[in-house]
Amino acid sequence: MKGYRDIAGDGGSNIVEQVVAQQGRLAARMASVRATVAVVSGKGGVGKSSITANLAGALAARGLRVGVLDADLNGPSMGKMLGVRGQTLRVAPDGVQPAVSAEGIRVLSMDLLLSGDDTPVVWEAPTQAEAHTWRGTMEGTALREFLTDTAWGALDLLLIDLPPGSDRLPTLLDLLPGLTGAVVVTIPSEVSHLVVRRAMTLARERGARLLGLIENMAGYVCPTCGAVGPLFDGPGGEEMAARHGLPFLGRVPFDPRLAAAADRGRPFVLEHGKTPAGGALDAIAGALTSAVLPA
Numbered sequence: 001m002k003g004y005r006d007i008a009g010d011g012g013s014n015i016v017e018q019v020v021a022q023q024g025r026l027a028a029r030m031a032s033v034r035a036t037v038a039v040v041s042g043k044g045g046v047g048k049s050s051i052t053a054n055l056a057g058a059l060a061a062r063g064l065r066v067g068v069l070d071a072d073l074n075g076p077s078m079g080k081m082l083g084v085r086g087q088t089l090r091v092a093p094d095g096v097q098p099a100v101s102a103e104g105i106r107v108l109s110m111d112l113l114l115s116g117d118d119t120p121v122v123w124e125a126p127t128q129a130e131a132h133t134w135r136g137t138m139e140g141t142a143l144r145e146f147l148t149d150t151a152w153g154a155l156d157l158l159l160i161d162l163p164p165g166s167d168r169l170p171t172l173l174d175l176l177p178g179l180t181g182a183v184v185v186t187i188p189s190e191v192s193h194l195v196v197r198r199a200m201t202l203a204r205e206r207g208a209r210l211l212g213l214i215e216n217m218a219g220y221v222c223p224t225c226g227a228v229g230p231l232f233d234g235p236g237g238e239e240m241a242a243r244h245g246l247p248f249l250g251r252v253p254f255d256p257r258l259a260a261a262a263d264r265g266r267p268f269v270l271e272h273g274k275t276p277a278g279g280a281l282d283a284i285a286g287a288l289t290s291a292v293l294p295a
Contacts, residue, residue: 029148032154035157036178037180040168041164042199049077051214053082055281056159060103067155068105068106068158069161070109072110074163083264084112089112094151157289170203184246186240188215193240210246212241213247213249215236219253226276237251250287253280269281
């Protein structure tokens, strides 16, 4: 992968021409991808990455060609969740070859570029005092490179797991104006709903297509009897979706085995598809397929 200075050139000369050329390469790269869907939340801690990994697994199980771009550059987790950590990225004539999971899911994550578990992501700037100011620019540049330089091949659906922050989806739209749409993840919590509403408002102001709302951690699955009981006492996602004119894609109860499956690098939905959480995830994958891949 090229760094910021490689793209900007000496002193930043010709950067406009280079960015325009890169946008052309990006459009050519995305031409073989039928649909690109961002998974967003606005707020951290709602299980967005878990939803992304399991949707990818459920879609792959349906026979679709699936890719996952881990756009959380500072806290990447898709490599672990999809079992591709340790794979070496190879550069071929047509670009960087993504890692491939046991289910055939193509994955690119900053995690695959780090030398070890304790290695942090450090953004170089002209001076350390400027690092915070430059960070957004450098993150955007790195994400553009991930999209442009990766040889995704022919995909039915590319899922983009965005980090928390209401500005993340507008930033992605600047890089990828052809984004098919976004799904929003929340939990039954007033705090979560407050942040998610702001993120949805900003996304709509930028012209993003919101495909629907997913309510995660909607209850707790008893590990002994399998019954679903209450987990949070906050407002429901279905009412929130209706209030904002969004399709409600479904509610996923928390199952302790979700975390264990993520640690093993195997999507929970593939091993526990008949459970309340597994069935909900599979149904959401079906609804998403219908929304973005019309027959």
